[in-house]
Amino acid sequence: MTGNEINRAALNPTSSAVVEACAGSGKTWLLVSRIVRLLLAGAAPSEILAITFTRKAAQEMAARLRDWLRLLALAPDEEVRHFLRERAVPEHEIESLLPRARSLFELFLSAQPGITINTFHGWFLQLLSRAPLESGVGGDWGLLDQTSALLEEAWQLFAEELQSEPGSEAAQALDFLFTEHGLHNTRSLLLDFVAKRAEWWAYTQGAEDEATFAAEALRRDLAVEPERDVLAELFADSGLILDLQSILGLLEINTDTDKGFAVGLARVLSLFPPDHVGCQKLRALHHVEQHTAQCASLIGALRGLNLEDIFSAIFAVFFTLKGDPRKRKASKDQAKRLTAEGEARLLELHGRLCERLAAVRDALAALAAYRFNRAGLRCGAGLLAAYQRLKEERRAVDFTDVEWRVHQLLNRSDHAEYMQYKLDCRYRHILLDEFQDTNPLQWQIMRSWLDASTGAGSAPTVFLVGDPKQAIYRFRRADARLFGIAADFLEQGYGAARLHQNVSRRSAPPVLEAVNRLFAQEGEFTGFELHQAHHADIPGRVEVLPLAQDDTDDSAEAQPSVLVLRDPLTEPVEEEEDQRVEREARQLAEKIGGMVGRWQIATENGGSRPTEFRDILLLKRSRTRLEIYERALRAARIPYVSSRQGGLLDTLECADLTALLTFLITPFADLCLAQALRSPLFGCGDDDLMALAREPDGSWWARLHAVAGREQSSPALLRALSLLQGWLALTDTLPVHDLLDRIYFEGDLLPRYDAAVPEAMRGAVQANLHAFMEQALNMDSGRYPSLPKFINELHQLRRAPAQEAPDEGIVGDVGNAVRILTIHGSKGLESPIVWLLDAHASPRNERGYRAVLDWPPESPRPQHFFLYAGKRERAAQWQPVFDAEAQLERREDLNLLYVAMTRARQALIVSGSESARKFEESWHGKLLRAVQVDSSTHEPQTDKVHVGCQKLRALHHIEQHPAQCASLIDVLPLARVASAIPTGKRTSQRQTEAQRHGIRLHALLEWIAPPAPVLDRAWLQDRLEVDDAEFDALWQDALHLTQAPHLQRFFDPAHYLNAWKEVPYRTAAGESRRLDRLVEFEDSVWILDFKVAERAEEGNLAASSAPYLGVMREYRVAMEGVFAPKVVRAVLVFGNGLVFEVD
Template sequence: MHEFDYHTALNPERSVVIEACAGSGKTWLLVSRILRLLLAGAEPGEILAITFTRKAAQEMQARLLEWLRLLALQPEDEAREFLRQRALSDSEIEQLLPHARNLLERVLTAEPTLTINTFHGWFLQLLQKAPLEGGAVGNFSLLDQTSALLEEAWQSFAEDLAEQEEDPTASALQELFRGHGLFNTRALLLGFVAKRAEWWAYTAGQADPLAYALERLRRELDVDPEQDVLAEMQQDPVLAEWHSEYAQLLGKNTATDQKLAAQLVDALALKDLDQRFATLCPVYFTKSGTPRVRASSPTQAKRLGAHGEARLIELHQMMCDLLYEARDRLTAQAVYRFNCIGLRCGAALLDAYQRLKEARQMLDFADVEWRVFQLLSRSDYAEYMQYKLDSRYSHILLDEFQDTNPLQWQVMQAWLGAYGAVGSRPSVFLVGDPKQSIYRFRRAEPRLFQIAAASLMRDFAAARLEQDRSRRSAPAVIQAVNRVFAAQPDFAGFREHGWHHDTQEGAVALLPLAEKPAQAEEEGADDTVPMLRNPLQQARQEDEDVRHEQEAAQLAEKITAIVGRWQVDDEKRGPRPADYRDIMLLVRSRTWLATYERALRAARIPYLSSRQGGLLDTLECSDLAALLEFLVTPFADLKLAQVLRSPVFGCDDSDLMRLARGEESSWWQRLKALPEELLTAPLKLALERLAAWQEIADRLPVHDLLDRIYFEGEVLQRYRMAVPQAMVAAVQANLHAFIELALNMDSGRYPSLARFIDEVAALRRAPEQESPDEGLIGDGGNALRILTVHGAKGLEAPIVWLLDANAAPRNESGYRILVDWPPEDVAPRHFSLVSRKAELARAREHYVEAEAAHARRENLNLLYVAMTRAKQALIVSGSTSGKGGESWYQKIQAGLQDSGLGVGLSPAAVPPAFDMEEKPSVALEQNNLPVPPTGRREPFSRLDPARHHGIQLHALLEWVDMGRDLPEQKEPLQARLGLEEAEFAPLWAEALELLRAPVLQRFFDRAQYQAAWNELGYQGGDGEVRRIDRLVEFADCVWVLDYKTGGGAVDDPDVLAAPYRGQMNEYRRAMESVFPGKPVRCALVFPGPTLVEV
C-alpha cells in the first residue's frame, strides 16, 4: 500500500481532491490545510470551509483554535515538531515559526472572520447579502422543522377544495381518495412536497409546469390516453379464432388445462371488456404475471399429437405477447391518468405550503438552496454575486462531499465555473468518501464526488489523492472490513485498507443467531376433534416470538463479562480494563430498541440511548407536560394523578386512594377539601405549590413559569434522587431540554400556556426526525451508548456491538416519487408518481431498477460505516429471519469464512491487577452538584495526614483483587498510587491486615457473596453526594461497611461507634430503597481490625 502524500495534500498552492477511508483523519487533514493556508499568508476572511453539520463545523473551529493556542504557548521544540507533522521542511519551520506564534491573535481579531459553516448556513449568508430584487431573504426566518406547517398547509388545502367541488383539483383529489384511500393519498402528496426542489428543477422556466411534466411523461410512456385498447383487441377477428383454437387444444390436455379451457370459454362470453381481459389473463399468465410455462413433452405430444403440441406452444407464445403488450398499454394509461390527478394535487398542495411560508415570512432548507441556485446561475445578479464571492474567498475547503446533493453541486459549479484566468482561481480542497454516503433520504448523491473530482482536476489542475490507511481501527477489524467488502459486487471502487497501529490487539466476533423456539407438540394433537374454547373465558394461545429477547439477554450477559475483564488501549492512560463507556451498541433502526434497553436495565447496566424525537416520550417530560396541562385544566384528574405520583411531589398509592374516595366532582376539589389530619406531607406540599402555580400560570411566559416550577419545586434535585445513578445524567439533560424547548418555540413568546400545550401535542404527532430529541449529555459518565448507524457517523468506540444484524433491508414502498437525476445533469431527466407496484409501466422499469441499485449500495455503505466505528473489537449478533435477502450478518459471515476471524468472543490479555470481579461503580465520576460559592479547595498535598492516609487506604482496598495472588499485586498498585516504598509499605501492610482478617473474610471472599461494590456513590435526600466504602450483597441480606482507619486499637468499640450512628442509619435507609427485599445491616471497621455492627 502506497504512503499518503501529505506534502501535496497540505500544499496551500495546490487544489487537491482526497478520497479518504473511515478513520483516516479527515478532520485532521482539513484543519491542517487551514493552518497551512494561514501560515502561507492567507487572510482568515479569504478562507471558506463548508461541512454538513453544525456539530462538525464547531469541532473544526474548536480544533483550529486549540492548535493555534498550542502554537502560541508551547515550547519552541514542541512547536517545531507540530509543524513538521504538517509536512513543513526544517527551513520552512524556522522561517514561519515567529509567524505561527502570532496566528491565534490574527485569527481571533480578523475582520472579516474565517468562515467555517454548513452549506445551508453559508447559503443563508449569501441570501442576506443579495440585492433585494435578486432574492434577498430580508426578515425571513429559517424553518428547521416543517411537519407542523405542512400539516397546516394540508388542512388548508383540503378545506379549500372541499368548498370548490367543481374545481379540477378538487375532483382530482376526490378521485385519489376513492381509488387509493386517505393514507396513501396523503403519503403521496406529502412525498411530492418533500421532492419540491427536484420538481422546481425539473419544470424550471416553464409557464405551465404541470402541462410540461405530463407531456414529457406521455412521450416517455409512448401512450395515447384516449386509445381504447380493449375495444381494438375485440375488433380483431383473428384473436377470436386463436382463443377458440387454444381452448380446444387445452381441452384435450391435462385436467388443469381443461379447467383453463373452461375459464377461457367463460371469459370470451363476457360482455364487459374489462372483466373479459381480467378473466383471460390468468389463462395465459401465472399469479405473479409471468407467462405460464409451455414446453414439449412425450406425454403431451401423445395427447395432442406432434402438430397439436407445436400449435399449442405457438398460440400460447403469440397470445402472451399480444396480451402482454395490451396489458402494458393499459398500465401506461393508468400511470398517466394517475399522474394527471396526482401531479395536479401535489402542485396545488405545494402552492398552499409555499403561500403559508410566505405569509409567515419563513424559508425552509429547500427554499434556501433553490434561491441560491437561481441567484448564482439564472438571475440578472448572478455575475454580481459571483464577483463578490471571487473578491472575498481565495481558498475553499469542502468536507464530507459524498453527502452533497445535486442542487448544492450546481451552486458550487456555477460559482467555480464563472472564474476566468487560471491565476484568479481559488484553491479548492475537497475531501470525502463515497463509501460513507448514507443520507440518500436527504437527497445525498455520492456519484457527485467523482464528477466534482474530474471537474477540479480538469479546470483547477487539482491533485487526486487516496488515503486508505485507518488510524482508528486495529488490524483485526480492518482485515474483517477488507474481506467483507472486497467480496461485494455492488461495492465498486473498494480498495484494500491498511492500518496505522500494527501491534494493537483486536477482535471480531460473530455470535450465533438467536433461534425461534421450536413449537412443542400439543397433547392430543392426534385426536380427531380439537378442543373448542370460550373466548370470553379463555384467551387464545399464541406462540410468542422471543428471538430478540434472547439476543438482548445474550447482550446483557456478554457485556457483564466484558466490562472490567477486557483490555482497551486508552490514548492518555495506556492499557486499562474496559468500562461501560467503551462500548457502543449500533442498530440499523429503532424497531427493537426498547427490547434491548429492558435487558440492560434488568442487568443493571448503565446506558445512554439517543432516541430521535424521543424527548416528549420520556417519563420526566411526560410528567412536566401533565403538570402544565393540569394548570390549564384543573379538572383533568388523570393529569393530576400523574403529577402527584411523579418525583415532583412523591405521593404514594395511599395518597391517591384518599382522593379517589372523595365525593367532589374533581380530584383537585377533593384535594382542597381534605381535612388537615388526612393531608400527608406530600399532599400538603402539592396543594400549596399547585395552588401557587395556578395563580401565575396565566401571567408568566411558559419558560418563566417552568423556571419558577423548577426552582420552587426543586425539580432537578427530586428527579436526581428518584432515578438510578446511571440515569441521572440523561434525566437531568432531558429536564433541561424541556425548558429549552419552551424558550426555542417562537423564541419563548407564546401568548398562553394553552398554546404551548397545543404545540407540544403537535410535536408528539410529528415525525421522529422533527420531534425534539432527548437532551444532550455533556458527560454521560460510565455508561454505554446506543445509537443508530446514521447517528454514529463520525463517532468511534473501542468496542462496537452491531445488533439485529440479520434483519433484511427494507424494500421501497408504493406511493412515492420516482426521480432520475443523473449527477452530471443540471435537472432531473424524469419525475413521476408511483402508486402500486403493479402499476409501473415498462418505460419506467429501468428507473426503478437504478433506484434499487442505489439502495443496495447504500445498504452496504451503512454496513461499512457500522464496522469502521470499532477501534479494537467488533461484535455482531442477530436473530434468525424468515425473510429472504442477504443480511449484514450473512455478508460478514461469508467474508470471514476460513479467515480465523469472528470465531469466538474471548477477552484479550488483561493485566492481573485490573481483572476485578466487583462490578465497577457507575457513580464515581458523576457529580452534578454545583461548586459551593464560598471557601477554597485545599490541595491534596496539604490535607490532614490522617485524612490523606485514609484516602490512600480506601483506594488501595478498592483496587486490590482478592481473586489473585496478593504479593503479585503490590508493585502495580504501588505504581498506580505513585508512592515510594517507605510510604507504601505500612499502607500495604494495613490493607493486608484488613483483607486477611477472619472476621472480614466473608466480605472479601467472592465465593461467599453475590455482588460487591467499592466506593459506591448515591444522592442523599438533601442533595449531597455520599459514598459507601464497600457494599456487599449476600443471599439473605446486604451489608454496608465503613472503614475508620485513624488511631490505634479499639478498647471500647461501642463508645467509638456512637458518633457514626447517624451516618450509618442514613446509609441503611438509602440502601433499603435499593434492596427492598433484603435487610440492610451496617458495620464500622476499626483498626485491629474490629467489626462493630451499628
C-alpha cells in the same frame, strides 16, 4: 503513496486537492490542518470558507482550530516545531514560520470578518441576507425548523379551495385519487411530492403550467394515447379470437391442468356475441363442468363481467400469478396426445398469444400510470402552491426554499454575476467536508461559482474531502455520485491532486481484516481499496454469533402439552419473530454481563484496562423493536443510554412537566394533577393519592386543599399545595421560560429527579429536563410566550414526525452506561466495542405512493419525475429508472454496513435473529462469510466465528497463549464454554397453570441464584408479571430449593469455586444445549437440571427421572471433555426438592 506524501499533497496551501479518505483516517484532522497551513501561508481568515454538513461538525471544527492555534501561541518551541512537521511543513521553512505560527491565535480572534466555518444551509442564509433587494430573494424572512404543522394547514387550505370549486380540474383529480387509492395513500403521495419540491422546481423550470408540462412529458415517455380503448381494440381483433379458439381445442386434449384452463377459456369465449368469428363453435361445449376446480379462479373472475375481467381471465391462462409466461416445452407424452403437428401448433400459439397479451398488459399499465400521474401531479402542484402561499404570507422559508433561492440567485438571476464577483472577492480558499452527502442543487450552486471564477481568472484553491463508502443519506436527497463528478471537475479545471487515504487510525487490524474481506468481494461496492491499520499492534476481534431461534423448554417438551385457548381481550398474540428477537436480546444481555470487567481494552499509553459499560456501543439499522433490547438490558440491570429521535416529549420527566403545566392553566384537570403529584417533583405516595381519591366531592385541586388542611396531612401534600398555589398565581404574569425557571428552582426539581432515578439514567434525565427548558426558549423565538400557546405547541410537536419533534437531551457524560444508537446516528462516532444488532433484518421494502425521480449527477435537471403508486401502475418504460434506484439502494445498504463496522476500535460483535430472508443476502451472512475460518485447522467449532490473532483461532487452547493476547481472550466466565446460543424451537401449544408456575419458578431461580443474584422482590415480581399471592408462592418455593440443606452447597458461594447459570454449548453434531446450573468444586463439577414444574415422589423418583436420563448423560459427557481430569456429576432437581443423580 505513503501517509507523509499524502499529507504533503493534501496540505499544500497553494494547490487544490481531492481526498477520498476511509473511515477513521482523520478527515477532520486533515481539513483543520489545511486551514492552519493556509493561515501560515499568509491567507487572511476572512478568505477561508469551510463547509460541512452538520452544526455539530462545524462547531467541533471551529473548536479544534481554536485549540490548535492556542497551542501554537503558548506551547514551547519544540512542541510547535513538532506540530508543524506533523502537518507537512517543509523542514527548511519551520524556523521562519515560528513567529507567524505564534501570532495566528491573535489573528484568529481579532479578525473581522473571521473564518467562515458553517453548514451549507447556514452559509446559504448568509448569502441571501447579502443579496440585492431587487433580487427578491433576500429580506427579513424567518426560517422554519418544523414544517409539519404548516403542511397540515396547507392541506386544509387546499381542500377548502377545491370544495369551493368542485368542477375544477384539481377537484376532479383529487376525487379520482380518493376513489381509486383512498385518503391515506393520497395524502402520503402528495406530501412526498411536496417533500421533493426542489427536484420538481428543477424539472419544471421555465414551464408556464408545471403539472401540464410534466404530464405531457410523461405521456411522450410512456407513448400512451389517453383516449385509446386498448381492451376494446384487443377483443375487436377476430384474429385473436381465432387463435384463442385454436389453442382451446389443443388444451382440451392435453394434460388435466390444461383441460382446466380450457374450461375457463371456453367460458370466456362463450361470452362473445354469436356473430363474432367462430363463436358458434363454442356453443357445443360438453365437458365444461369436468375441470371446475382447476379454473375456479378464472370462472369467478367472469361474474359481473367487464372487459378488464375478461382480459384478466384470459391472461391467467397464459401467465403465472407473478406475471411470467407459463412455461411450455416439447415432450414425447405431449406429442402423443396432440401429434407432433399439434404440439408445434400449441407452442407457436402460446408464444404468440403471450407476446400479444404482455403488450396489452404493458399498455394498460402505462395508461393507468399516466392517468394516476395526471391526477397526482395536478393535486401535488396545487398542494405545493398552497404551502408556498402560507409561507409567503408569514414571511417564512424552509431549508429547501433557501437552497432553491440561492440556486436561482447564482445561476439564473440578473444578479448572478454580481453575487459571484462578491464571492470571488471574499473567499480565496474553499474547503468542503463530507462531500459525499452533497445533493445536486448544492453542487450546482458551487459549480456555478467555480465556473465563473475560472472564467474570470480568479479561481480559488479548493480542498474537497469525503468518503463515498460512507454515503448513507439518500433519504435526505444526497447523491454520492457527485463526489466523483466534482473530483473530475477539480482535477481537470483546477489541477487538483486526487488522493486516497486508506490508513485507519481507529480500528484494530482484525476489524479491518474483516472489512477488507467483506467489501473486497462485494461487486456492488465499487471503488473499494484495502484498508490498513495505523496502529498494527492493537489487539482486536470480530465475532459473528449464530442467529437467534425460538426458545424451547425441556420440561415442556418432555410432558404432553395441553391446548389452552387464548383470551383475545387480555392476551396478545405472540409473534414468532418477536420471540426470536427477545432471544437475541437475552443473548445480548448475557454476553455484556460476561464482557464487563473481564475483557481488556487497550489504552493510548500502551497499557490495558478492564472493560466498562461505557465502552460498548450497540448499533441497529432502525429503531424498530428497539424496546425489546432495552427491556432485556433493564432486566439484566445493565445501564444504558438510548437517545430517540424526536423522543423528548415522550420521556417520563417531560410528560410530568407537561402535566404540571397543563394543570396550571386548567386547575380542573384532575389526571394531570395526579400525575404531577406522583412525580419526583412532589414525591406523593400511593397513600397520598388514595386520600385524595376518598374525598367525596369536588375537583382534585379542591380535595388537595381539604386534605392538606388537616392536622394529620402528609408533608408531601402540604408542600405540593404551597408550591402549586404560588405557581398558579404566576401563570398569567410570567413568560413560560421564567415560570419553568421558578419551578425548577423552588421545586428543587433537578436534585429530586436525581434521587428518584437509577444512577445510570441520571445524565439522560438531567439532559432531558434541560432540553425541555430550552424548548420554551426556542419556540417562536420567545415572541409568544403564553403558557396556553406553549402547551398547544407541545401537543402539536407530539403529533409531528419524529424528525421534527424535539430530540431527547444530549448527555454530556453518559456515565458508565452502554450506548444504543442507530447506524445513522453513530456517524462520526467510535467505541472500543461495537455490537451490531439485528444483522439479519431485511432493508425496507419498495414503498409505493411516492415521487420517483432520476437526476443524473452531471445533468442540470432531473431526466424523469413521476408518481408511483404500486406495481399495478408500474409502466414497463420505467423499469430502467427502478433498476438504477435499486442499485443505488443496494450500494447504500452496503455503505450502512461499512459505517457500522468501522465504528469499532477493537471488537466487533454481530448478532441477529432468524427470519424468512435468504441467509446469504443479509449482513449477518455476508459477515459470516467474510470471517469464516477453515474448521479443519482446529478443533470442533464453537458457536461463533472469530477473526483475530492467528494463534487464537482455536479457542479451546486459550490458556496456551496468555499475556500477549489476554485482551482478546478473557471473554467468558469459563473460557472453554461458548457464549449464549439458540437452543431448540418454541412450541405452539399453550401451557397449563402448573407449567406456567414451573417456568416462572425456573426463571426466579436463575435470577436469585449466585453469581450476581437479584434480590429486589418488587423488581422480580414486576418481571414475572404475577400478583402478590402468586409471587409469594414462587418466592417460598425458590427459597425451599436454594436453602434446602442437601442443595445449599450448590447455591452458597462459600462452598464452591465457581458457578454459572444458563450455560450454553454446541454438540459435535451442531445441536444446541443449555445447562441450567454448573457448579465447580475442588475435586468435582456438578450439573444441575431443574425440573421444577414436576413434583416427584420418593417411590417413583426413578420413573420420573427416566425421560431425562439420556440428555443428562450427554451433558455429563460434554462437560467431562471441558473439566478433565475432574469428576463430572449430573443431578435432576424436582420442584419439591427431591434430587436424582444420574449414574
